[in-house]
Amino acid sequence: MTTIDARPATPTRGLSHATRARITTVLTPVASVMAALLVGAVLIAFAGENPVDIYRTMFSEALFTRSGWRETLLQATPLALIAVGLGLGFRAGVWNIGAEGQLIVGAVLSIAVIGSVNDAPGIVLIPLGLVLGAVGGALWASIAGYLAVRHGVNTVISTLLLVFIAEPLLNWAVRSPLKDPESFLPQSRVIGNATLPQMGFLDLHIGFLLVLIVVPVASYVLRRTRFGFLIRAHGGNRFAVYANETRESVMPMAMLVLGGSLAGIAGFIQLAGVQTRVGSGTAAGFGFTAIIVAILGRNDPVGVLIAAVALSAMLVGAEAAQRDSGLPVALVQSVQALVVIFVAAGDAVASRVSARRARRRSRAVLP
Amino acid sequence: MDSSPRLRSGAVTDASEHRVALRVRGVSRSFADVRALADVDLDIRYGEVLAVLGENGAGKTTLMRILSGLDQPTSGELYRGEERYAPRAPREAVEHGVALVQQHFALVPTMTAAENLLLFRAQRDRRTSREQAARDLRTLGADLGFDIDPGARVGDLSVGERQRLELLRALDADPEVLLLDEPTAVLTDAEADSLLEVIRRLVADSGRAVVLITHRLREVVTGADRVMVLRNGEVVSPAAAVGERDADQLAHEMVGAEVPAIARHNAARGEVLVSVDGLAASRLRHADFQVHRGEILGIAGVDGNGQVALESAMVGLLRPEQGRIVVHGKELGGVRPRERIADGVAYIPSDRHERAVVGPMRCDENLLLGRTRRRLRPDPGAAEVMAAWSVKGELDHPADSLSGGNAQKLVCARELRDDPRLVLACQPTRGLDPGAAGQLRQALLDFADAGGGVVWMSADLDELLEVADRIRVMFHGRLGEAIEPPFDRGSIGLAMAGVS
Incomplete structure (x- = not known):
């Protein structure tokens, strides 16, 4: 039998395909962070500071002090929880950039219910809060899911716009039905018995343990279960999934509900572990920063955990630098945005390089 | 000039x-x-x-x-x-x-007819006002007896009107x-x-x-x-x-030349496997047919006569407007793809890259598509199946790394692997080299000989004459009468060209 396919079974030169892909996967975000820090250094220099001093302050604060570690993990908790869900969605090609709104609704729903049964013990209230947070976030995200599967509305737009509905909803709730009658500020009652207990050694609430459970579970699901298979397949070629596995509506809805649940859980954890009440500052931008975390973590649960810790260390360090030398936090936010741009650019470059390599290989083979 | x-x-x-x-x-x-x-x-x-x-x-x-x-x-x-x-x-x-009117419309649906005319002109002639373009379009149309509203959005025009506009646009030069x-x-x-x-x-x-x-x-x-x-x-x-x-x-x-039809196997038909009654969906206007155990039904026809609609409706990707598809006594409409596969209906789509392969996923994972269990386990037979179909590629490489022919072999290996009852094979040998095409034909013939049913859609009449037990010609969304062997190539050719 003569075939025209003379492509060698294994590439003859250099590394195998899988190895090369793995290296690109890890290298791009690391290089991107480096590049972003470098550009950041230039910006710091423009602001009239010494970049070396500033970076030294940032890293020593975040990495070498106990309070820095505590603060870093505290912020990494909601980021990682949300970004695991978003990352799985991105992996499936389902864009959810409205975790901020899903977090808010999860927090509001849990305080609304828990506020009225406040006498129950924590052992009951905390699981209840987690469930309520998940339900609230999932409901909010499923609005976008319904619009997408029923009317073909782009989820990038619907999820984002739902944030701008969730925010006034929160503002209304803490001024009217949920308002703490004993407070003059627009905020809810305190969460009371549902407050998360602290872990002794770091003064860290137990929410971080949840991250340590969610990450390996998500990682296992992604690699070893049908659902994970469908996530990867849907991201690779959704039409093949519709022809062979599930109907068209299933995966988009599932990914939005999953992302919304985790965002809602993060909302409850911030409420019960850090803020103690719901107020206008409840969301604090975690839902948006988590998008960066997911991208930087290559939409992989373990990668997301690393990225969440790295990014929140940067934030914590930046706060220290602001305290010590008046560095504007906006600068750190620019650096974060640069990280995303560099990752995206790095991916584009990598895919172009591998396409060129494939072309070269096929040219060498064709007559 | x-x-x-x-x-x-x-x-x-x-x-x-x-x-x-x-x-x-x-x-x-x-x-x-x-x-x-x-x-x-x-x-x-x-x-x-x-x-x-x-x-x-x-x-x-x-x-x-x-x-x-x-x-x-x-x-x-x-x-x-x-x-x-x-x-x-x-x-x-x-x-x-010299001007060409292409097969697929090259019009911008969100723009008006007159704007589309402008778009096609050379840069230097594009400065004409929209009013002028509208007048030009009317003049062009009047010459030919067309009545096209220059201000109408192309997306709102009928297919026939779009074709006329496309013609006018070519005539503009x-x-x-x-x-x-x-x-x-x-x-x-x-x-x-x-x-x-x-x-x-x-x-x-x-x-x-x-x-x-x-x-x-x-x-x-x-x-x-x-x-x-x-x-x-x-x-x-x-x-x-x-x-x-x-x-x-x-x-x-x-x-092409007359070739003797090849007697394939004993054409003893078994029970009815699939029966399609009065099916209509999108460009498919009407299809009625049955496939028995051990039978290969060939559906001939030039591309674009409703084959894709028939294929899509049969696997549930297109909702039938009328009619039903019954497989082994069970209505196929509204069945989830995984159930369809579990019921023994395999599908080799005409567009394998879109519907049958997930490019970035590994070859062995692609062998699982549609056949996943709740928990993924390593598939010990994967290498064997790849070898049996002589798929040139590595199990742990992405399916993207396969050539077109090898990707199709991978799809066939998967679809025929777990003993289906019926195979819907759409343009299965398109783009394959002769060796691979022969291998695939033989596999489907063996499958039918073993009692399976095959619906074989192909634009390649030679192929159908060789393998099919009966042939129906699809033209303009309708299936013609069943043609039994010995096949008369001339009359099938006429039917494919719309002469009945």
Whole structure:
């Protein structure tokens, strides 16, 4: 039998395909962070500071002090929880950039219910809060899911716009039905018995343990279960999934509900572990920063955990630098945005390089 | 610029009949190792409609692409008048008075008809106002008896209107040679007739040269002056007056020489596996058929006659507007894909890259598509299946790394692996090298011999004549009567060209 396919079974030169892909996967975000820090250094220099001093302050604060570690993990908790869900969605090609709104609704729903049964013990209230947070976030995200599967509305737009509905909803709730009658500020009652207990050694609430459970579970699901298979397949070629596995509506809805649940859980954890009440500052931008975390973590649960810790260390360090030398936090936010741009650019470059390599290989083979 | 004066000056209309407008000499075009056109000679003359007839893949579109500057020949030459003509881009062809109306609409649906006209003009002529463009469009339309509203959004126009607009857009440059690639493919018979009438008028009034690509014999007979037949990239019969050959002869030339039908196996039919009753969906207007155990039902037809709609409806990707599909006593409509597969209905789609393969996933994972369990386990038989189908590729490499033929073999390996009852095979050997195609044909034959049922859609009639127990021809969304062996190639060719 003569075939025209003379492509060698294994590439003859250099590394195998899988190895090369793995290296690109890890290298791009690391290089991107480096590049972003470098550009950041230039910006710091423009602001009239010494970049070396500033970076030294940032890293020593975040990495070498106990309070820095505590603060870093505290912020990494909601980021990682949300970004695991978003990352799985991105992996499936389902864009959810409205975790901020899903977090808010999860927090509001849990305080609304828990506020009225406040006498129950924590052992009951905390699981209840987690469930309520998940339900609230999932409901909010499923609005976008319904619009997408029923009317073909782009989820990038619907999820984002739902944030701008969730925010006034929160503002209304803490001024009217949920308002703490004993407070003059627009905020809810305190969460009371549902407050998360602290872990002794770091003064860290137990929410971080949840991250340590969610990450390996998500990682296992992604690699070893049908659902994970469908996530990867849907991201690779959704039409093949519709022809062979599930109907068209299933995966988009599932990914939005999953992302919304985790965002809602993060909302409850911030409420019960850090803020103690719901107020206008409840969301604090975690839902948006988590998008960066997911991208930087290559939409992989373990990668997301690393990225969440790295990014929140940067934030914590930046706060220290602001305290010590008046560095504007906006600068750190620019650096974060640069990280995303560099990752995206790095991916584009990598895919172009591998396409060129494939072309070269096929040219060498064709007559 | 060529030596011939432009048409609106009226100089070409003296119909010095048969003056050659475009000369094609020894043109060949190869893609890698595939020969799309082999040594084509052709004279295109003023004042007549030349039909180019052929099946899918005969090389008709390649020829048009070369004539219009979209593609360049591997060897051979073109002459426009006495001058060498070698357009590198459609714009150059238009400057030489050659315009192409492509098979697929190149209109922008969100813009108005007049804006689309402007878009097609050379940069320097685009400064015309919209009002002027609207007037131009009306004038052009009035000449041909079209009534197109210049302000209408193209997206709101019917398919027939879009086709007319596409034609007007090509005529806007006042070409002497007009190339029409399957202009009637998406039109109803009535629409096609009126378009043909317009084309006749274009030729009669202004003495233009028109090349009409088609696979419909009726149009050749009613619309063309001369006809040339292409098959497998070669000129089967050089351009000659339409009257010289009857429809039968043309059909024979189009589909090739008579080959004896191969008696495949004992054609003893078993129970009914699938029965399709009055199915209609999208471009599929009406389909009725049954497939028995041990039977291969061939569905012949030129692409674009509703095959994709039938295929999609049968696997639940397209909701039937009417009718039902019953597989083994169970209605297939609304069944989830995984249930369909579990019920023993395998599917080899015509568009394997879209529907059958997840490119970035590994080959062994692609073997699991549609057959996943709740927990993924390593598949010990994967390597064996790949080897049995001689898929050249590594299990842990992405399916993207496979060549087209190997990807198709991977799909077949998966679909036939867990003993299905029925296989829906759509253009299964398209793009495969002869060895792989033979292997796949044999596998499906063995499957049917073992009691499976096969619905085999193919635009390649030779293949169906070889493997099918019965053949139904699909034309314009409808399935013709069942044709039993011994097959008469001529009558099948006629049916494929819409002559019943």
